[in-house]
Amino acid sequence: MIAKKTPEEIAVLKECGAKLARILREVKEYATVGMSTQDLNDKALALAEEYGVEPVLLGYHPDFADFPYPAGICISVNDTVQHGVPSEEEILKEGDVINLDMSIGYKGLITDSGITFGLGEVDDEARKLIEVTREALALGIKQAKPGNHIGDISNAIQTLVESRGFSLVEVLCGHGVGYAVHEEPNIPNQGRAGTGPEIEVGHVYAIEPIVNVGGPDVWFDDDGDGYSIYTKDKSRSAHFEHSVAITEDGPVILTKE
Numbered sequence: 258m259i260a261k262k263t264p265e266e267i268a269v270l271k272e273c274g275a276k277l278a279r280i281l282r283e284v285k286e287y288a289t290v291g292m293s294t295q296d297l298n299d300k301a302l303a304l305a306e307e308y309g310v311e312p313v314l315l316g317y318h319p320d321f322a323d324f325p326y327p328a329g330i331c332i333s334v335n336d337t338v339q340h341g342v343p344s345e346e347e348i349l350k351e352g353d354v355i356n357l358d359m360s361i362g363y364k365g366l367i368t369d370s371g372i373t374f375g376l377g378e379v380d381d382e383a384r385k386l387i388e389v390t391r392e393a394l395a396l397g398i399k400q401a402k403p404g405n406h407i408g409d410i411s412n413a414i415q416t417l418v419e420s421r422g423f424s425l426v427e428v429l430c431g432h433g434v435g436y437a438v439h440e441e442p443n444i445p446n447q448g449r450a451g452t453g454p455e456i457e458v459g460h461v462y463a464i465e466p467i468v469n470v471g472g473p474d475v476w477f478d479d480d481g482d483g484y485s486i487y488t489k490d491k492s493r494s495a496h497f498e499h500s501v502a503i504t505e506d507g508p509v510i511l512t513k514e
Contacts, residue, residue: 261459273363274511298343311362331358370512371498390495393466401508411448465498
């Protein structure tokens, strides 16, 4: 069952999303060589308090985990694909590829967004990885219009990424969002056009291509921090994510300033 949001709820989600976009931008601008990922988490939590929003990942307990998530933001660096747990021991270096992924609550509703950036001077491969991932998200969002199907989003992302020589993480996907961090439907980053649930007015999706330089295989750090996911071949990974509302006029990006 895909929960539909009212126009009034979508208006609140747009307020929430603008605050989240601002927080991610300010954390990105704050990041400096020599900082720890814990420093970035502390900044994100301070901004959440400043903007009057709830960092809903802090204490979030998904079914797969043995304990609640211990931070307010996921910070995944280089070969960390997703769900990286901030740490005082993880120090940022020149050329790192850094992903910030955060969910916030505001007036009882939730948005989810992520950005990837290179710290300082990055190599050509990293620049291409980041740009292709950003472009894949834009193409996926373009397909999120009434009458299309989830597979149209998936296929647009897959076609672009694979044509540029990168791979997509198959075991992670986008999802519905709004009343909770994760709702129906799942939104894979691979698929056939015209398949899957129909896209309808009132749906709100978190669309999020997750792109690897190397192969698509990943491993889960169950014996370490319990959350981080890494590329098996140690290649770098990137992720961009927007919360998107489906309206009669097409998709509206909620998580932008």
